[in-house]
Amino acid sequence: MDEHFLRRALRATLPLIVWILHFGFVYATAAAQCSPGGLRPGGPDRVLLGCVTVVEMAICALLAWRARSVPGSPHAGLLDWTRLVLAALSLVAVTWNGIPLLLTSGCA
Amino acid sequence: MKQPMTDPTPLPNSAPRPEGELERLEEVWRTPSGWRFFKSVNNTNIGLLYIGTALLFFVLAGILGLLIRLQLAVPENAFLAAGTYNQVFTMHGTVMMFLFAIPVVEALAVYLLPNMLGARDLPFPRLSAYAYWAYAIGGLAFFCTLFVGLAPDGGWFMYPPLTGLQYSPDMNADFWLLGIGFIEISAIAGAIELIVGILFTRAPGMTLGRMPVYAWAMLVVGLMIVFAFPAVIAGTALLEMERALDWPFFIPERGGDPLLWQHLFWFFGHPEVYIIFLPAAGMVSTMVPTIAGTALVGRRAIIAALLGVGVFSFGLWAHHMFTAGLGVMEAGFVSAASMAVAVPTAIQVFGWIATLWKGKVRQGAPTLFLLGFMFIFVLGGLTGVMVAVIPFDWQVHDTYFIVAHLHYVLIGGMVFPVFAAMYYWLPLINGNRLSERLSRWVFGLMFTGFNVAFFPMHITGLVGMPRRVYTYPADMGWNGLNMLSTVGAFVFAAGVLLFAVDAARTLRRPTRPVGNPWNAPTLEWLTSEDYGNRSIPRITSADPLWDQPTLSREVDEGRHYLPDTATGARETIATSPVAAEPRYLMILQGDSWLPPVAAFGTAAFFLLLTMKLNVAAWIGGIVAIVCVIAWLWQTDRQPTQGEARVGEDLVLPVGAIKSGSHSWWGTMIMLIVDGSIFASFGFAYIHVSMRLQVCPPPGASLAPLSQALVSGGLLVLGSVLVWLATHAIGKRRLPWLALAALACACASFALDMHGLRSTGLDGSSSAWAAAISALSGYQGLHIVLLAIVGPYLALRAWRGHLNHRSRATLDNAALIWHYTTLQGIAMHALIRLMPLLME
Numbered sequence: 011m012d013e014h015f016l017r018r019a020l021r022a023t024l025p026l027i028v029w030i031l032h033f034g035f036v037y038a039t040a041a042a043q044c045s046p047g048g049l050r051p052g053g054p055d056r057v058l059l060g061c062v063t064v065v066e067m068a069i070c071a072l073l074a075w076r077a078r079s080v081p082g083s084p085h086a087g088l089l090d091w092t093r094l095v096l097a098a099l100s101l102v103a104v105t106w107n108g109i110p111l112l113l114t115s116g117c118a
Numbered sequence: 119m120k121q122p123m124t125d126p127t128p129l130p131n132s133a134p135r136p137e138g139e140l141e142r143l144e145e146v147w148r149t150p151s152g153w154r155f156f157k158s159v160n161n162t163n164i165g166l167l168y169i170g171t172a173l174l175f176f177v178l179a180g181i182l183g184l185l186i187r188l189q190l191a192v193p194e195n196a197f198l199a200a201g202t203y204n205q206v207f208t209m210h211g212t213v214m215m216f217l218f219a220i221p222v223v224e225a226l227a228v229y230l231l232p233n234m235l236g237a238r239d240l241p242f243p244r245l246s247a248y249a250y251w252a253y254a255i256g257g258l259a260f261f262c263t264l265f266v267g268l269a270p271d272g273g274w275f276m277y278p279p280l281t282g283l284q285y286s287p288d289m290n291a292d293f294w295l296l297g298i299g300f301i302e303i304s305a306i307a308g309a310i311e312l313i314v315g316i317l318f319t320r321a322p323g324m325t326l327g328r329m330p331v332y333a334w335a336m337l338v339v340g341l342m343i344v345f346a347f348p349a350v351i352a353g354t355a356l357l358e359m360e361r362a363l364d365w366p367f368f369i370p371e372r373g374g375d376p377l378l379w380q381h382l383f384w385f386f387g388h389p390e391v392y393i394i395f396l397p398a399a400g401m402v403s404t405m406v407p408t409i410a411g412t413a414l415v416g417r418r419a420i421i422a423a424l425l426g427v428g429v430f431s432f433g434l435w436a437h438h439m440f441t442a443g444l445g446v447m448e449a450g451f452v453s454a455a456s457m458a459v460a461v462p463t464a465i466q467v468f469g470w471i472a473t474l475w476k477g478k479v480r481q482g483a484p485t486l487f488l489l490g491f492m493f494i495f496v497l498g499g500l501t502g503v504m505v506a507v508i509p510f511d512w513q514v515h516d517t518y519f520i521v522a523h524l525h526y527v528l529i530g531g532m533v534f535p536v537f538a539a540m541y542y543w544l545p546l547i548n549g550n551r552l553s554e555r556l557s558r559w560v561f562g563l564m565f566t567g568f569n570v571a572f573f574p575m576h577i578t579g580l581v582g583m584p585r586r587v588y589t590y591p592a593d594m595g596w597n598g599l600n601m602l603s604t605v606g607a608f609v610f611a612a613g614v615l616l617f618a619v620d621a622a623r624t625l626r627r628p629t630r631p632v633g634n635p636w637n638a639p640t641l642e643w644l645t646s647e648d649y650g651n652r653s654i655p656r657i658t659s660a661d662p663l664w665d666q667p668t669l670s671r672e673v674d675e676g677r678h679y680l681p682d683t684a685t686g687a688r689e690t691i692a693t694s695p696v697a698a699e700p701r702y703l704m705i706l707q708g709d710s711w712l713p714p715v716a717a718f719g720t721a722a723f724f725l726l727l728t729m730k731l732n733v734a735a736w737i738g739g740i741v742a743i744v745c746v747i748a749w750l751w752q753t754d755r756q757p758t759q760g761e762a763r764v765g766e767d768l769v770l771p772v773g774a775i776k777s778g779s780h781s782w783w784g785t786m787i788m789l790i791v792d793g794s795i796f797a798s799f800g801f802a803y804i805h806v807s808m809r810l811q812v813c814p815p816p817g818a819s820l821a822p823l824s825q826a827l828v829s830g831g832l833l834v835l836g837s838v839l840v841w842l843a844t845h846a847i848g849k850r851r852l853p854w855l856a857l858a859a860l861a862c863a864c865a866s867f868a869l870d871m872h873g874l875r876s877t878g879l880d881g882s883s884s885a886w887a888a889a890i891s892a893l894s895g896y897q898g899l900h901i902v903l904l905a906i907v908g909p910y911l912a913l914r915a916w917r918g919h920l921n922h923r924s925r926a927t928l929d930n931a932a933l934i935w936h937y938t939t940l941q942g943i944a945m946h947a948l949i950r951l952m953p954l955l956m957e
Binding site for chain 2: 011013015018023026029030036037040041042043045046047048052053077087088089090092094095096100101102106107109110111113114115116117118
């Protein structure tokens with residue numbers, strides 16, 4: 011379609027996709043590293059998960075920064091606003107999801 | 119309210135309308151009278167039937183709730199026996215969730231959305247009719263199991279091992295597993311209709327930014343259904359396979375894991391809460407601006423928040439499993455996500471409060487129920503954040519605190535908005551409003567009764583009363599609280615009864631002009647008949663009836679788009695998904711007995727199969743398949759004309775092909791559902807594999823890699839042949855290419871079966887083998903589908919029903935074919951990757 015619907019929808023919801031990737035990765039990795047088939051001595055790899063979390067936070071922050079002009083722009087449409095709001099929401103959610111890495115360890 | 123905008127562009131049809139035009143429109147869209155009404159597929163009619171049936175289930179499940187409260191009113195009560203109580207509380211939860219909550223939100227959407235979007239109807243009216251009849255026939259039959267003692271009794275979440283064959287040897291659990299199957303099919307069919315309808319049948323000019331927030335909510339909900347329901351479909355299939363074939367997916371002694379069910383069930387079950395709540399939130403966002411008389415504050419943020427809630431809700435499934443032995447870190451992630459979802463939810467709540475604050479609130483029945491909703495839902499949300507805190511959840515899990523929390527969320531978050539919606543939108547049916555005087559009594563009884571019934575349950579739970587007990591000793595200190603809850607439940611029921619009396623009285627009044635009784639800004643308040651609006655409006659605002667004050671008159675005079683039937687068939691304008699620019703004239707299917715008969719066959723198949731009446735079940739199944747094929751056979755015919763004039767300056771092509779066609783998008787969404795079910799089976803395989811110390815387990819092996827490569831190669835060859843067929847329209851080779859492709863697909867599957875047999879991989883030997891068998895079986899199901907699709911394509915080609923202007927059947931069949939190829943390759947890759955990863 012010449013409106014590039016899917017591309018525009020993807021662009022607007024990119025921050026949510028970042029959150030999905032982050033949550034999916036940290037949960038699946040922690041679960042796998044605590045399962046009988048993939049048991050890791052000492053529990054989930056917090057350094058790896060922490061690095062991924064920081065990278066994804068940076069991506070969310072970058073997306074929010076790139077959308078910073080939206081509030082002042084008279085031409086900003088709904089999808090532009092969506093990108094801005096979702097970037098902020100995803101940044102909060104990814105950061106919040108990273109907190110268990112600081113507070114917990116092991117597979118108990 | 120903003121100043122009305124003036125639209126300088128001329129109206130789409132400025133000339134007076136010719137004589138006979140309206141009569142032609144009425145004739146094409148006329149609803150059949152008498153018993154033929156039941157073959158009607160118009161979404162307005164189906165929507166009303168749908169809403170009525172869902173409300174019937176609300177009452178039935180409510181009566182079950184009252185029975186529960188009667189039993190628990192006093193200690194050591196013998197009103198219900200333990201076994202009966204188990205069936206009653208299981209059916210209360212199951213019926214409320216599967217037969218009331220999900221259907222009623224889809225039903226309201228099916229009824230409201232065509233008019234709210236300015237469409238004559240949604241794109242697949244027969245699919246809506248099929249979805250409704252499958253739900254109604256199957257749901258009523260499912261409910262009747264209660265009267266013969268065969269109702270499910272394992273709780274609405276049906277946890278194994280309690281629901282496995284060892285502890286539930288009778289058919290009760292099977293009725294749940296297969297009975298819920300067709301309800302899920304119905305919900306998914308509804309979701310496909312809503313997604314495609316919202317994206318492609320909006321009034322010209324109704325850009326995504328101007329689309330009503332309710333439509334946005336239903337779009338998000340439709341997408342959530344597409345991704346959430348497959349998990350429970352896969353879960354129910356696995357549990358039924360365990361019970362019927364002894365494939366031990368959930369039996370730990372044989373490599374299975376009961377937690378696998380919990381993961382699959384709650385991956386559906388938690389988004390389900392938001393699938394119920396978001397439509398209600400959308401309704402609230404539609405009603406609040408009207409009752410406040412001002413535009414919705416933070417509209418764009420609220421729409422973004424809807425998307426945020428929809429996605430975040432998928433990260434919350436495991437917060438139902440904090441006491442199930444998850445690792446502390448995984449539980450922490452889920453706990454964090456449970457708190458994060460409160461942020462976008464709060465954006466919506468603050469948006470509503472700000473709108474009420476900014477405007478001048480009109481007092482009335484919808485206002486009362488909306489305020490009641492905010493109070494109750496916010497309390498439920500706060501206790502939700504409490505139970506997201508893991509140590510607190512450990513204390514209250516499986517106690518009445520959770521019962522209180524979930525009722526505050528579900529009744530507050532959904533039932534109160536639905537009652538507000540009924541007060542608000544009921545005038546659309548016959549122009550009469552419900553009684554304002556009685557509404558105060560209804561609200562007072564429901565609000566007071568609800569809080570008296572459920573607030574004490576927080577305390578009952580905190581002092582230790584567990585859920586799902588059929589009675590309790592007198593010396594536990596729970597007596598007074600339980601009696602209070604029972605009194606409250608009956609007060610609440612009295613409110614519902616009073617509402618029913620008022621609704622019956624109102625609906626029996628003579629029909630009056632609907633008008634716009636609330637001075638609402640959205641399009642559903644335009645004059646509407648069987649054909650929808652007299653003409654399809656052109657929109658220049660998010661609040662069109664406020665900002666385009668002459669719109670209603672112009673539409674009624676036929677001065678907007680498509681005031682006639684351009685082709686003599688039912689039709690609406692298909693618009694582009696972002697800017698809502700007119701693209702083509704969409705021909706809609708008319709009334710037919712095929713959808714209800716197909717639905718009857720589907721319900722008969724599932725229910726009779728449960729009762730082990732296999733021959734009768736397969737007759738039902740074949741009836742359903744034949745009806746669907748007959749229904750499809752009538753579609754995708756070459757249009758009688760290439761173009762149609764829908765406005766003085768606008769001529770549109772009739773129908774569209776490839777990705778421009780709504781049927782292509784419907785098929786794509788169906789395949790996403792399909793892929794999600796496959797992914798759930800794949801997850802089951804990964805889950806049971808990860809429980810092994812060695813993979814494959816001792817004594818098990820896989821067929822040689824070469825066999826898998828040849829199987830995948832045959833699938834690819836089949837897809838290539840189908841691709842060639844899509845480029846051979848009008849050529850004699852087309853049907854033979856389709857049949858050759860089918861031969862390749864069948865050969866591939868035969869090779870897979872040979873591989874399983876040669877290695878002696880038996881599904882009943884271990885959960886790992888069972889998971890591989892389930893994946894292979896699912897691929898086999900697709901080969902069976904192709905065995906229908908291939909000859910169907912060939913037949914259509916031979917009968918001359920495939921050509922360059924009616925090629926949707928071919929394009930959609932090709933999509934299904936390529937998907938099956940990808941799925942087969944993904945299956946082989948996954949099966950072989952896990953042992954490599956675990957080496």
